[in-house]
Amino acid sequence: MAPPRSAFPAEGTRFGLHDDSFELGTELGGGSQGRVYACKRLGTGNEYAVKIVNTKAIGLRERTMASLRREISVMRELHHPRIVNLKEAFWEGNLCYIVMDLARGGDLHGKLEPGVGLGSEQSSRHVSLQLLGGIAYMHSHKVIHRDLKPENVLIVRSFLGPEPLRSEMHEVKIADFGLSKCLRRVGEQEAGMTACGTLDYLAPEVVTGQYDERIDFWSFGVLLYIMLSGRLPFEIEGVADIKRLKGESLTFQGAWRSVSEHARTFVQGLLRVEPADRFDQKGCLSHPWLAQASTTEGSVTCSDTDTSPLEIDSPTAVGGYRHKEVPAPADTLTLFGGAPTMRYWSQPRKGAVRQISGSVGNAVDCVEIQLRGGKRLFYGEQGGFQHKSSRLHHDEVILAVTQQERDSFVGNSLVFYTSECQIVAFQGHDATSRTRLIAPTGSQITGLQFEGSHLTGIYLERIPLDGSAMAIARISGHVGSAVDKLVLQLRDGSSRRYGFEGGDPVGPWTLDADEYVLLVEQDRRDAYLGNSLAFVTSKGNIIEFRGLQASRSRRFVAPPDRQICGLGFTGSCLTRVTTCPLEAHETGEQNLREHSLHVD
Numbered sequence: 001m002a003p004p005r006s007a008f009p010a011e012g013t014r015f016g017l018h019d020d021s022f023e024l025g026t027e028l029g030g031g032s033q034g035r036v037y038a039c040k041r042l043g044t045g046n047e048y049a050v051k052i053v054n055t056k057a058i059g060l061r062e063r064t065m066a067s068l069r070r071e072i073s074v075m076r077e078l079h080h081p082r083i084v085n086l087k088e089a090f091w092e093g094n095l096c097y098i099v100m101d102l103a104r105g106g107d108l109h110g111k112l113e114p115g116v117g118l119g120s121e122q123s124s125r126h127v128s129l130q131l132l133g134g135i136a137y138m139h140s141h142k143v144i145h146r147d148l149k150p151e152n153v154l155i156v157r158s159f160l161g162p163e164p165l166r167s168e169m170h171e172v173k174i175a176d177f178g179l180s181k182c183l184r185r186v187g188e189q190e191a192g193m194t195a196c197g198t199l200d201y202l203a204p205e206v207v208t209g210q211y212d213e214r215i216d217f218w219s220f221g222v223l224l225y226i227m228l229s230g231r232l233p234f235e236i237e238g239v240a241d242i243k244r245l246k247g248e249s250l251t252f253q254g255a256w257r258s259v260s261e262h263a264r265t266f267v268q269g270l271l272r273v274e275p276a277d278r279f280d281q282k283g284c285l286s287h288p289w290l291a292q293a294s295t296t297e298g299s300v301t302c303s304d305t306d307t308s309p310l311e312i313d314s315p316t317a318v319g320g321y322r323h324k325e326v327p328a329p330a331d332t333l334t335l336f337g338g339a340p341t342m343r344y345w346s347q348p349r350k351g352a353v354r355q356i357s358g359s360v361g362n363a364v365d366c367v368e369i370q371l372r373g374g375k376r377l378f379y380g381e382q383g384g385f386q387h388k389s390s391r392l393h394h395d396e397v398i399l400a401v402t403q404q405e406r407d408s409f410v411g412n413s414l415v416f417y418t419s420e421c422q423i424v425a426f427q428g429h430d431a432t433s434r435t436r437l438i439a440p441t442g443s444q445i446t447g448l449q450f451e452g453s454h455l456t457g458i459y460l461e462r463i464p465l466d467g468s469a470m471a472i473a474r475i476s477g478h479v480g481s482a483v484d485k486l487v488l489q490l491r492d493g494s495s496r497r498y499g500f501e502g503g504d505p506v507g508p509w510t511l512d513a514d515e516y517v518l519l520v521e522q523d524r525r526d527a528y529l530g531n532s533l534a535f536v537t538s539k540g541n542i543i544e545f546r547g548l549q550a551s552r553s554r555r556f557v558a559p560p561d562r563q564i565c566g567l568g569f570t571g572s573c574l575t576r577v578t579t580c581p582l583e584a585h586e587t588g589e590q591n592l593r594e595h596s597l598h599v600d
Helices: 062-075 121-140 204-208 214-229 239-247 254-258 261-270 281-286 293-297
Strands: 014-017 020-030 035-041 047-054 086-092 095-100 153-160 168-174 320-324 353-360 364-371 376-380 386-391 398-404 413-418 423-427 434-438 443-451 454-462 472-479 483-490 495-499 504-510 517-523 532-537 542-546 553-557 562-570 573-581 593-596
Touching: 014 086, 014 095, 020 047, 062 086, 121 168, 121 214, 121 281, 204 214, 204 239, 214 254, 214 261, 261 281, 353 423, 353 562, 364 413, 364 423, 364 562, 376 562, 398 517, 398 573, 413 434, 423 434, 434 454, 443 472, 443 483, 443 495, 443 517, 454 517, 472 542, 483 532, 483 542, 504 542, 532 553, 553 573
Parallel strands: 320 454
Antiparallel strands: 014 020, 020 035, 035 047, 047 095, 086 095, 153 168, 353 364, 353 386, 364 376, 398 413, 398 553, 398 562, 413 423, 434 517, 443 454, 472 483, 472 504, 483 495, 517 532, 532 542, 562 573, 573 593
């Protein structure tokens, strides 16, 4: 039973830190453990949602309290436009305030019509691509959601899609990460892992207590089945019905008569009872229903002034993406294909690094790189109170590394970017807040998206498969104490402008015809365009706009035919990086090459 309203503060109540406080707004909803309100950050005027948990009213046990604190700490590591991001968390007496992204459009459940669903494949596909982006980002950070359902998909805004269908489209965020009980680490071995979640969306293996991230793809399959048909795929009334799913087969009746065969086979791939046979993120994106979207729906172009672009998230990416589809033959539209102009993706890869781990406190205390040949490379000294470890796939390679400088330890932060668009960040408490976005396989960054002064997403276009020039021709801007203005000049003659006049002109930098922007990083602040903006190109060039208040960083990008397999420090500063060939599973001395770092 939910605590009574009297257990929560009234509208207009202020909470938070003395120099960073919030004001409570109207109530948006409630649940078994708390209530959700709108709130406003007084320093900036930005609006958010806040979930308030009255720990005394619901009688939380000490173990549950510890779990709540631990899981909030995990959520602090996540930031993605397709999830409801945790902004701040405060304890004031018995009240826990959890400040998050605000979505005023209700939930996806409210958009589903019984027997119809969302009403079109176009709308369902658009939502699906965004959900895949959020799911893959969570999984890349070793987090399983475990309760994906329409009620946990919130709508940021709705708009009419492109011609000829003009379907109602929705920008969405995944919500309710089980801050109170449901969050788990991928691969975590914990006695008594509970069958947490809603029965209709539970994967069959959950009832055994032995499962991994593939349960989220089952739930996604159930969700998609409902979006396309307006009904559930199975009649589930209890755990016994879930156990009997091995003998069940999917039926496609009613609204399914007007749904394409590609959509049916896509859903079937997600709702395979055996986890090993079920689609994962690569299986999803390479399926024709998603990969061939542009051949069936036409070209969707985006600009900075467009108020209703089609927004598509790649399941291996880390940012929010506005994606311009380029029609091409069906057999070349998979994002995991190769092309002569693609950097890294068109060559066979054997990842030299098996695992990256480390410990952080106020700074980065130590980092260890474990090579596939068994060798371990250790940097720094033992210490810190938070340990993190990330395993890489056998064909996943490290493309870039950045360090936020400090006069001791191994820097305030040390960040690795991989070919699977995974960002492995070791970030001490003294590190400044940064946003890092990397283009998914086969795509180039062609624009940015800001929410106020914060970088929140990137525009994407696919890498041309016909050898034509890349999208961005020049990058320029104005810089003072912060980044005042940024201009991206495109090769078609148009430009994308951000910010306002001020500061001193910087640039322009001209990109080669076959060079494109691979990743972007922002040193955030609550004004202007941040303290700094840095772009890394496919040829390893680093273009940076650095304000006077920006923290100092060191960056390195591996050459096109090589991968990072080692580091070198002078004192606490990262000064050297070791690389080896992309196909080098073993890192023999004859394959190694040492490089000096770029220092901003």
